[in-house]
Amino acid sequence: xxKLGLIVLSLLVACSFVYAGGSSETTGVTVTTAAPxxxxxxxxxxxxxxxxxxxxxxxxxxxxxxSQSEDDLRGAEAxxxxxxxxxxxxxxxxxxxxxxxxxxxxTTISVIAGLADDPLMKAVIVNQAVPGTTEAFRRIKxxxxxxxxxxxxxxxxxxxxxxxADLVCNNDFVSRGYLMVxxxxxxxxxxxxxxxxxxxxxxxxxxxxxxxxxxxxxxxxMTFVDISxxxxxxxxxxxxxxxxxxxxxxxxxxxxxxxxxxxxxxxxHTEPLLRQLLQYGGYFIEADLPSPLMGYPGALGIDLSxxxxxxxxxxxxxxxxxxxxxxxxxxxxxxxxxxxxVSAGLGQHAINVIRGESELLDRDDIMAAYGKYSPGAEWGGxxxxxxxxxxxxxxxxxxxxxxxxxxxxxxxxIDVEVPDWAYTTK
Numbered sequence: 001x002x003k004l005g006l007i008v009l010s011l012l013v014a015c016s017f018v019y020a021g022g023s024s025e026t027t028g029v030t031v032t033t034a035a036p037x038x039x040x041x042x043x044x045x046x047x048x049x050x051x052x053x054x055x056x057x058x059x060x061x062x063x064x065x066x067s068q069s070e071d072d073l074r075g076a077e078a079x080x081x082x083x084x085x086x087x088x089x090x091x092x093x094x095x096x097x098x099x100x101x102x103x104x105x106x107t108t109i110s111v112i113a114g115l116a117d118d119p120l121m122k123a124v125i126v127n128q129a130v131p132g133t134t135e136a137f138r139r140i141k142x143x144x145x146x147x148x149x150x151x152x153x154x155x156x157x158x159x160x161x162x163x164x165a166d167l168v169c170n171n172d173f174v175s176r177g178y179l180m181v182x183x184x185x186x187x188x189x190x191x192x193x194x195x196x197x198x199x200x201x202x203x204x205x206x207x208x209x210x211x212x213x214x215x216x217x218x219x220x221x222m223t224f225v226d227i228s229x230x231x232x233x234x235x236x237x238x239x240x241x242x243x244x245x246x247x248x249x250x251x252x253x254x255x256x257x258x259x260x261x262x263x264x265x266x267x268x269h270t271e272p273l274l275r276q277l278l279q280y281g282g283y284f285i286e287a288d289l290p291s292p293l294m295g296y297p298g299a300l301g302i303d304l305s306x307x308x309x310x311x312x313x314x315x316x317x318x319x320x321x322x323x324x325x326x327x328x329x330x331x332x333x334x335x336x337x338x339x340x341x342v343s344a345g346l347g348q349h350a351i352n353v354i355r356g357e358s359e360l361l362d363r364d365d366i367m368a369a370y371g372k373y374s375p376g377a378e379w380g381g382x383x384x385x386x387x388x389x390x391x392x393x394x395x396x397x398x399x400x401x402x403x404x405x406x407x408x409x410x411x412x413x414i415d416v417e418v419p420d421w422a423y424t425t426k
Contacts, residue, residue, distance in 0.1 A: 053356050057122040058086050060093045060115035061347055064128060067238055068099050069267055071291045072127045072152075075343025078309060078373065083351070086118070092347070093118065097130060102199065102233045105132040112136035116144040123350035127152030127343045128289075129161060129168070137164035148350055148360065152342040153289065157204045158384050162393045167360055169346060171289060171338060172381045172398035173205045177212025178422045179413045180285045181220065183403050184261035186411065187329065189283050191223040191256045195245075195264040195273070197231040206265055208387065212425045213263075219419075225256060232268040242272045249276035261285050270295030274331070278322075283330045286403055291337030292318045300325075311336045311374070319406040328407025335404045336374035345370035361395055370399070378402045378414045387426045 061079065063072040076094045084090015095111050098104040113136045115124050124140060126133045129151035137149040141164070151168045154161040162168050181192050194213060200206045217224035229248075232241040245264075249272070253260065258281035264273055265288050274295045277284055287294040292315045297304050300321045307313040315335055322331050349369035352358035358365035367379055381399035385392040403411040 054120075054122065054354065056120060057091070057354055058093055058118055058120040059083075059091055059347055059350055059354075060095070060118070060121055060124040061343060062095045062097055062112050062115070062124070062126045063343060064101075064130075065096045065099055067268075068232070069128060069289075069339060071289070071293055071337045071339030072343050074293075074309070075127070075337075075340040075345075075373070076347070078340070078344045079347040091351075093121070097132075099238065100233050101130045101132065108132040109136045109139070113139040116140045116147060121147055122354050123148040123150065125150045125152060125343070125346045125350060127339065127346065129154040129156070129165075131155055134161050134164045148353065150346050150350060152346050153339070154205075155203055158393060158396055159386065162384075162396045166395060167346075167349075167366075168384075168393075168396045169342060169366065170205065170384070170396070170398055172400040173209040174212065174398065174422055175380065175382075175418045176400050177209035177425075178216050178418045179400070179403070179416060180263060181213050181216040181222065181261075182416060183285050183332070183405075183411050183413060184283060185220045185222060187261070187283060187285075187405070189222065189259050189261040191225060191260040192217050193225045193227055193252065193256060193260055193262045195227045195229050195262065195269060196266070197228055199231050199233070200265045208426050212422050215421065215425050223256075227252065229264070229266075229269060232266060238268045241266070241268055245269050245272040246276060249273055250280050253277070253280045253282045258282055264288065267294065271298040274299035277330070278325055278327055284332065286332045286334060289338045290332075290334035290401070290403075291339060292333050292335070293337055293340075294333070296322075296331075296333070311340075315404070322406040329405060332403050332405040332411070334377075334401040335410075336377050336401065338401070341370050341373045344373045348372055363397060366397060367399075374401075380414050385423065387424060 061076045063069060063076050066073055080092045080094060083092050086093040093115060097108040097111050101108045108130060109132045112126055112133060115121050124147055133151055134156050140147050140149055149165050151161050151165040153170055154168050184192055192213060194210055214224045230236045230241040230244050232238045261283040262273060262277060264270060270287050274284060278299060292311060296318045302321055304314055304317060349358060349366055352369060353360050379399050379401055383392045384396035384398055402414045405411055
């Protein structure tokens with residue numbers, strides 16, 4: 001099976017990607033692959049391979065803090081729970097970068113690159129791979145080319161991060177740009193509000209998703225609205241950014257109507273937005289990085305510590321609260337946390353690769369590792385393809401789950417065909 005996978009991967013590298021739907025079963029996970037047309041597939045400048053399985057090795061994982069990206073951090077904790085912390089004689093070394101990572105980029109770089117000082121370190125995963133990750137990976141490769149560098153949810157442009165990382169895995173911003181608006185339309189919304197700020201819109205992934213959302217609204221006869229909100233990494237901080245959402249959301253709902261779907265590109269904005277939508281009306285299809293834990297516990301005021309890591313139980317608890325408060329059919333998510341799954345899944349994938357049990361760029365192997373932390377979930381996606389050149393990146397994977405709407409169930413977006421124009425919109 002491994003040989004077959006390598007043959008298929010080689011064919012993909014040599015040939016063009018063709019947009020086609022299909023599915024394959026991998027350890028309890030259904031993977032639906034859809035790739036846009038492309039010419040050839042670029043290779044990376046650094047490809048780590050493991051020929052000898054080390055008797056002992058360490059895995060480094062760097063995430064944001066609880067205040068900025070709790071799900072990512074909890075996924076790292078899941079790895080520690082299974083494999084132990086390096087500080088206590090285990091395998092996993094977990095570090096965090098500063099909340100204000102844009103202003104403290106050199107600190108972020110130092111935190112990531114410093115993991116190469118450990119002679120037993122064999123892989124470094126950064127989730128989310130904020131600005132500075134590319135430079136950190138380059139510094140790692142200069143002194144330790146044997147270390148596998150993996151980026152989860154990269155903030156830097158695909159062509160940049162993929163030149164330094166051995167593997168990049170992001171949410172499928174292309175497909176989701178269409179599917180979120182499509183789902184809102186299916187739920188009866190006539191307006192889609194996009195809340196962001198200049199730093200995010202300067203990122204290719206988010207700017208492209210926004211452009212696809214605009215075009216989808218036009219196609220479906222919906223109104224698209226842009227709203228600018230404070231950046232939590234700016235002087236106002238997280239508290240100031242959240243307060244702005246709390247104060248402004250009621251007037252937005254009044255202005256655009258209750259049949260409006262709201263989307264924000266920042267995790268910190270999510271909780272206050274959900275809180276106001278629950279009280280004043282409106283729809284929330286899914287978060288930028290979806291999870292039943294993304295904003296919902298705080299907005300609902302519920303404690304989920306007794307079901308930590310049990311996402312079916314978490315989803316059931318959140319859904320029950322949403323329905324009881326009159327929000328049935330208006331609030332969505334992914335059944336399994338994206339951030340949690342990426343941290344834990346990429347860590348597991350790195351371990352499997354180092355042990356010689358998986359291939360680094362084999363999609364089935366990657367999704368099998370994800371499936372360990374999202375059993376039974378359906379994942380769709382494809383390799384990233386540059387919109388200007390039509391050239392794909394063989395080490396850059398895009399993924400998404402089906403949308404689950406509280407009180408209604410799965411929306412079946414995995415089976416929705418994303419139109420070809422979405423892959424050429426920018």
